[in-house]
Amino acid sequence: MGNVKVRDYDNVRKEGMYNVEADVPNITYDHIGKRGVRRIDGYAKASGKAVYTRDVQIPGMLYAKVMRSPYAHARILKMDTSKAEALPGVRVVLRYDDSEIKGRTLNGSVGGPDRMAPQFSGFALKPESVILAEEAWFEGQAVGAVVAADTEEIAKEALRLIYVEWEELPFILDQEEALKPDAYVLLPGAESNKLPDDRELFEAGDVEKGFQEADKVFEFKARRDAHLWAGAEMPSALARWTEDRLELWNHSQHPYPGKLLLSEQLDIPMNQITVYSPYQGCSFGERCNPADFSINGMNVLTVLTAKKAGRPVKLLFDRAEKFYGESGDMMVSYFKVGVKNDGTITAVDMRNIFAVFQCTPGAEHLVDNTRIPNLRCEAITADVSKAPAWWDRCEQLPNVFCLTMIFDHVAAELGMDPTEVALKNDGCEGHGMEFLTEYKKKNGYPVRDSLKECIEAGKKAVDWDNRWHAPGEKKLPNGKMHGIGFTWDHEWDDTRGTASAAVWMENDGTASIVAQHADVGVNPWTTYCQVVADELGIPVEDVTIKPFDGDHIFSLMSPDGSCNLCSNAFVVRKAARKARRMVLDLALDHFEGLEMEDLDLKDRFVFEKANPENRKPLKDITVLAMPMHNAVGIYTEPPIVGWSWQQQGIWGEAMETGRPRLCRQSHFLEVEVDTETGAVEVTKVVNVNDVGKAISPETVEGQMYGGTFMGVGRALTEEMVWDPQTGVLLNRNLLDYKCATILDCPEADTIIVETEMGHGPYGTVGVGEDIATMIPALLGPAVYNAIGIWVDDFPITPDKVLKALGKL
């Protein structure tokens, strides 16, 4: 031992841990942006060994099922559970009027001034958002009782044995019906079915002045019916109490906020709760959020039932139960648009009438991405007898729908090429391109015209100049009508949300990202490891992530915060840079006379920048930084752990955060329409996305083609059908709700543009929610180009096409 000096990170201490800007490494992209990086989750998923919530079983666990309302609107008058309670194998029957659950409401808020607000659980401002209801507001609502039994079959049988006397009440399915003055009012005591929402009216400029300046003013109506996520894994939750400690395994994107919600609802100290987040079978934002009405209710019921049973309880949804809840874009829209003959849009006035819930009012993308100076958007929400709607890959659906409808109708009215109309109006908050150019120059971004690049690449790929034609004029040899459509946007705000993580370097020089994170399939873990590997100058094989443990203090963002990589890469990069500085500090002992700034890390070596031959293996340095050691004869250093936290901007308010959107995207879609049957076939989709910088190109492409098939489904075949006589959802299964199979998929081109103008780290922009949100409305202009008539009623099913053609 003798004269050995313990460094204890002298420099890092002097500077303070947070001074990562002191030496921003000049890294090379050895893994970032490279193809062929092996997916961390690949083997576990392909081999079936990945464990999802549905797969988790623990000794002694019971199975629970919830009663569902068979009526669209009904009240329980009398409920007899005695037969269910007497059934062998039934361990707990929890009734809506039991003291444990009575009056408990949903918790839909994880922060801000509206804490504990049930309306944010998707119940769209309905006051009656109780967890286990006495009165059902839609068919399929959790009502009456939850049963826990030795098997799922016994639990289901017990529910069948519960006798309920119902009082059936009137219901309404259509939002415009609901708003009629003489409509039955669904909420007792309310004046009408109009739900209050502070986003009701948006105005910028003066629309009347804009219409006066226009050469042409026209109006039209469009409609979007309900669809839903239909994710792969059916939700479930598993709760285990050990004395006062609670463990919860659940189908959730947000395990940590889920813990906060539970703690608030059931008064359990947060340090007594561990929430695990196993693999997640599809997410798409809906029904995987602990604040969503069905997941929040499921978690509470599971925890209470487990407490009452004194045994672990797993509550299971079946496929039908997963169908209650729509995407938040059930809307009827009335548009009035003013436009000059050269394609310049002078004013837009729109009125969007939503059913149940408005994800977004509809005008934001015209604000964020165009120079249209005069805008007015009225967004009304009507209560109807349907399950709460929610964000569903993604809440920008109404904004995208309105932008596509307006731009393509303008092009059609003027007989203009829609790509020219897009370029004519590209901008930001009423400002033109000169404003964006100025911003780019001032803020060190490359000055590139993203929309122009995206349009040019897409036009080439789809052979636009030869394929686009006057509407209704191209009959194919097979007798069908050919059509092609175009749209554009910047679908998602670049980056937002809060996340935290640590990067820990172990004694052998390998690194771990320590943070809980719910995987939703976008290959996030590999991309974080790519970032950390390049920041630390080590091979990506030397980096891993520990995402499952529920007792870390660190937690990374998952989608439905909507910014996975764009937020999380900031966090892991910063943590890696802190760890890097600790390594360099320790390394000074091996490089006499040099300062930290003279050193760098590469290929598992620390070396002198001016003389790369002078180097030491990374392992010789990290081996000293020990979390524990039992010998007294050697000296040790504190572990190498850098942690970081980062908060990003506010979505939908680009200018308020001082971050105008700089990247754009273009989409082209080709169809063949059979005018005899009304059937529409999508034959080709070309997506061009300026993603700023693709950290993992294969992953970006995966989101682009994957989103295409979901988008085509939403446009064409995915439809929720309610029985007008009973208000019952008729097609709550995957045979009658039609998602695309491999045989239904059109050719999907994926073109990546990388301008590095995104506000995420390395210039990134998100892409995961993008294409599925853009494609549905794009079918409209493609079908118009084929038959020369607007259908404007989505999904565009054959009956609607025939009706438009006057054949039905």
Add this chain to the structure above:
Amino acid sequence: MKQYLCPYCSTKFDAFEDLKAHALAEHTGEPAPLPEGMIRLTLNGEEYQIQVQPEWTLNYLIHDKLGLTSPKMFCDRGACGSCTVIMDGRPILSCMTLAIECDGNVVETAEGIADAGHPLVETYVKHHCMQCGYCTPGFITTAKALLDKNPDPKEEEIREALGGNLCRCGTYPQHPKAILEAADILRESEGGE
């Protein structure tokens, strides 16, 4: 009157002693008959003898009772292919098959395919055939059954074979690439032997 049933051949006897004499005379040396509800199954190359209930599905047996997580419940009713296992060479829906009817059958799951080092698993990883990964084992089993039967499939035949497998993330374009590459690897390794 109480009767005794021969467990080997179901002959009835009035007295237990008569049954005993019959069994010794007629059935000495025969393997013991299985009790009702007991099935023999070869699962991923290993022999199982398991007592099942008549209403258990093969999925429930493999997934819930034996703890193999690969056959996934996605659609709940035979519409998605995620619970596919290979039984006697054919891809079948384990959620639509009763376990009690599988006596004497040979069953393979994705775990078995991976443990045997089949090249499909690695080509699936390479081509990003998974996103959330929930449906992936069902694709792997369907693809393995196809390659067993048809070592040189055309892309159209692959699409046809996978037509019953739903993937909500939309990984579809990648599967034919991975399956064709695995087929190449298999043919090369066989050619080399």
